[in-house]
Amino acid sequence: MKTRSKIQTAAAGLAALLALTACGGAATGTQAADIPKTQNTRDISEGVLPDAAAVALLPESYKAKGELTVAMDLSSPPMTFLAEDNTTPIGVNPDLARLVAKKLGLKLKFENTAFDTIIPGIDGSRYDFTATTMSATEERLKVLDMIDYLKGGSAVAVAYGNPLNLTNDTLCGKNIAVTKGSTQQLKHLPNVSKWTCEEKGKPAINAVTLPNVQEALTQLDSKRIDGVFYDASALAWANEQQPNHFTVLSPRMNTRTNTNVAIGLKKGSPLTPALQKAIQSMLESPEYKESLDYWGLGESAITEASLR
Numbered sequence: 001m002k003t004r005s006k007i008q009t010a011a012a013g014l015a016a017l018l019a020l021t022a023c024g025g026a027a028t029g030t031q032a033a034d035i036p037k038t039q040n041t042r043d044i045s046e047g048v049l050p051d052a053a054a055v056a057l058l059p060e061s062y063k064a065k066g067e068l069t070v071a072m073d074l075s076s077p078p079m080t081f082l083a084e085d086n087t088t089p090i091g092v093n094p095d096l097a098r099l100v101a102k103k104l105g106l107k108l109k110f111e112n113t114a115f116d117t118i119i120p121g122i123d124g125s126r127y128d129f130t131a132t133t134m135s136a137t138e139e140r141l142k143v144l145d146m147i148d149y150l151k152g153g154s155a156v157a158v159a160y161g162n163p164l165n166l167t168n169d170t171l172c173g174k175n176i177a178v179t180k181g182s183t184q185q186l187k188h189l190p191n192v193s194k195w196t197c198e199e200k201g202k203p204a205i206n207a208v209t210l211p212n213v214q215e216a217l218t219q220l221d222s223k224r225i226d227g228v229f230y231d232a233s234a235l236a237w238a239n240e241q242q243p244n245h246f247t248v249l250s251p252r253m254n255t256r257t258n259t260n261v262a263i264g265l266k267k268g269s270p271l272t273p274a275l276q277k278a279i280q281s282m283l284e285s286p287e288y289k290e291s292l293d294y295w296g297l298g299e300s301a302i303t304e305a306s307l308r
Helices: 007-020 054-058 061-066 092-103 115-122 182-198 214-222 232-241 273-285 288-292
Strands: 067-072 080-081 106-111 129-132 145-149 154-159 175-179 206-210 228-230 246-248 262-265
Touching: 054 092, 054 273, 061 246, 067 115, 067 288, 080 092, 092 129, 092 273, 092 288, 106 273, 115 129, 115 262, 129 145, 145 273, 154 182, 154 214, 154 232, 175 182, 175 214, 182 206, 182 228, 206 214, 214 228, 214 232, 214 246, 228 232, 232 246, 262 273, 273 288
Parallel strands: 067 106, 067 129, 175 206, 175 228
Antiparallel strands: 129 262, 145 262, 154 228, 154 246
16 A cells, blocks of 8 residues: 655665754745754744635534644654744644645644554544645555645655766666666656666666665765665755765656645545645645745646646
């Protein structure tokens, strides 16, 4: 069931980076200047007003309760993790969940739970929804309503400053690291190599399979490989925590797949129309872009809260 991109696995691989440089990446803009991101517990939804159209769609039971419960696996920076106070949920997903709740005029209660227990919890009505970088797979759509709120994807990190002038289209014959068992190893790199290189008579991309992203970035730093193909958000976070060691290519790699991720709630839930309206309102708000830019994920913005 767990088929999201390797963001959660990234957390373990990037733990060393976070531990070594926990005070790196000072906040900028209205997200609280000069505060390290791992310490910044500001609520981005402060001052945001409810969306009247979304509130009008709320079932009376939710209005009476006045609160939504969101399930998250708080172990995957920069998407979903705990601040250094070990109490406050921070990251992209907590930011956006707070905005959605505020658009509905409701308080938000976080439940930190393992990823593979979230769907059973929603199905059992323990949680109202999840915003935990979950892709809308066929299997999940049998039990969940899922509403797009973000674009995921993969990217390539190269040596700092990109001395080889590499692009996503010029990796033929290069040694590109992927992590064992990742979507990049099993699916994306073979496909990209085929249509970018092999079908054009160029040498295939040489996949170097490594156990985790930290090992891959270490080998890139020592110039033993030419690049690292991995989850875009995890690479963006690693780049902030370990600056001037590598460069993440932009735009992200086109894997010819739908990379959107979705908020999930119980199939046929009476909350679905209101939540979809609130998410759409959130996507159109300046705070949405502010959060993504703050966490280094401006490319993740989407414009339509599509119900799957």
